[in-house]
Amino acid sequence: MNNLPEPNYLSEPKGLKSWLLTLDHKRIGLMYLFAIMFFFMVGGIFAVLLRLELLAPGKDFMEADTYNQFFTLHGAIMIFLFIIPSIPAALGNIILPLMLGAKDVAFPRLNLASWYVYVFGSLFAIFSIVTGGVDTGWTFYTPYSSSTGGSVISMTLGVFILGFSSIFTGLNFIVTIHKLRAPGLTWFKMPLFVWGLYATAIIQVLATPVLGITMVLLILERLVGIGIFDPAMGGDPVLYQHFFWFYSHPAVYIMILPGMGIISELISVFSHKKIFGYKAIAFSSLGIAFISFLVWGHHMFTSGQSELAAMMFSFLTFLVGIPSGIKVFNWIATMYRGSISLKAPMLYALSFLFLFTIGGLTGIFLGALSVDVHLHDTYFIVAHFHYVMMGGTVMAFLGGLHYWWPKIWGRMYSEKWAGISVALIFIGFNITFFTQFILGGQGMPRRYYNYLDQYQPLHAFSSVGSWILGLGFIVMAVYLIHAIFKGPLAGNNPWGALTLEWRTTSPPDPHNFDQTPEITHGMYDYDKVMIESTLK
């Protein structure tokens, strides 16, 4: 009795063609998962090499030009090829229809198209890397980006194309959530992960076109010199920054909102407790999505924008912080009087709480105008966004990955090795990045190939942390892959969770459910319904 249930979406239908032309959301999600994990690895290798170069001041083993290309590629790959698609396109694709009790997403062909568009876009990014690289930073600020050498056009064209993949996914999810919920699964019964994806999808559809337009303008600037950002022709380089952040700040919430959705699921399931403040969490997602469009100028407090604009953006920035704080309080309150189990997904959720709270609180320093003047463009910013993006989104992604891994593959990983890995990642992360808050406060600017001797001890400490972090990820790759082939059977519902994806087999049937699931209880009714774990 060590066989996966048949038929399942992994084994049926067979053949490479059946994968490449599949319309099954689970297979498309899995293909996304492989693609983003590949780029996560590439981006991670760049990160470790950067930290290695920063071990000592001056040249350790790479030239300044190489260093500048590496930090650009690290940022661009992690943002555009990993984090943005990570939770929505990979995990969301696999889980969303299951959670809704649906057979698939609303537009399966569009879903497959989005994957191919993603791959097509990533080829342009790879082309840039191979043909001389890009040294502009992932933000592509003009006039530097319109005057430097290298493959800026293919990289920005790649970002432009990737944007469409993101829009397709967002559009698909909005329609799916509106139209394909199982009968009885009303809006306020939906799992909070679905709310997170919904808020995210709205931003994806509304904000991404602005990035697309900006990238096209930058390409035209380089190709034919239209002069919109060129001061010599009456253009304005700061206009580029406005355009860029008008997308890229909401994009931060594209990255974090689905992560927050995952955390809501994990805390409730592993505390075996009804989620506290369901509506507050759901509405705060929508609130964040809305205000996120109005805060882009906080990236530009020292750019020379008017004091009035700076004041407004600072105020709105503080406003957008409040809903995030409310979510954190709700998660803590959910644990009150629960029955808390510290399985791997919960360890990631708790790491998220710890790291994201630090990330959020350090955001207050940066929202305060006078303090931001000192901290802007130093390592403090680098530390802050790694705490939010990696300590937040990546931890949530990993928590979700461990939570749904048995659903995706039908088999369980080793809890012991998962514990070792999460410990290494948590410790390595804090050594690497907490150090950078201090570096930044002391004035160490970001994107520096070389640095003054006084910063050396902290830089070296931070680099050592990156090795521990890297080791944690290697351990994780080994036991997760091992679980696919050798892990014990997980059964339908290894966690005793109440959301609908756990009602079908693991791995699910190609059509998800034998019949449309009936909604007999709430998704968080741990005060009324008891389901035993199917894990032996």
Place this chain on the structure above:
Amino acid sequence: MDGKGTLYLPPPSSTIAGEVDALFYFIFYTSLVLFLIVIGAAAYFIFRYRRRDGKAELTSGISHNTKLEILWTVIPTILVFIVFVWGFKTFMKMHVAPKDALEVKATGQKWFWTFDYPNGANSLNDLVVPVGKPVRLLMSSQDVIHSFYVPDFRIKMDVLPNRYTITWFEATKTGEYQIFCTEYCGKGHSEMLGKVIVKTEVDYNTWLEQSAVDIPEGMSLEDAGAKLYQSKACVTCHSVDGRPGVAPSFKGRFGKQEQLADGQSVTVDENYLRESILNPQAKVVAGFQPVMPTYQNVLTDRQIDALIAYIKSIQ
């Protein structure tokens, strides 16, 4: 404001720095308390409500507490509002220079700073100012965006190619303070360093008078060239020990035949050096990028003579 530096901040050395630091530490301690409450509560719940014997059980259906929810919305809102107003007030002070401020023109370009003083003196990378007097910097860039940052003064402002930006400070202590460029500007970004040299009023005035003169009396051309090599930032790219950098080393260069990027060759003589200082892109040595800016209007003829004398002396 002659405090010491802390773990998180360097020593405050301008009139505005104390105000910034006060807000920094207000946020720091408030955040610390909030953080301890959040993490403390989580840790306590994890211990108190841990699952026993690995068996889940039905739990309380509690999912609301209006009083609590209002409390944890209102208190943070009030706190951030205080931070917002406080931050904005200091920010406005940073943006409005006192009327009697001394004005210096600062220019950023790849990868050095030029400072022009009211009496016609200029300096490279070293901004010389008197202590206890407000200094207003009128800033612009010759190429891409740079950013002028002095951590000890807690000031930073982007330097743009198409318009002037302004920042000001009043140093509270004599000494040397680091200037960083904090807007990424390419290969030499991390070498675009400078110092604010804060002198007493008397020393400052002496320096200003001397600097307005080409070369101080009684100094040999060679020695003057050696000083200019440092102060005009030649040192950033040209070494004097033969080590190749962004640009050819000066060591043993004079009198040699050089292969040029366009395939021709040239003898390094006085005229070649002069041309390369004033029109650096005309004859670029093979293997190097044409990145040197012109020193036209930056150096006087006498200063160019001095630099050439200095380069000749490094054999």
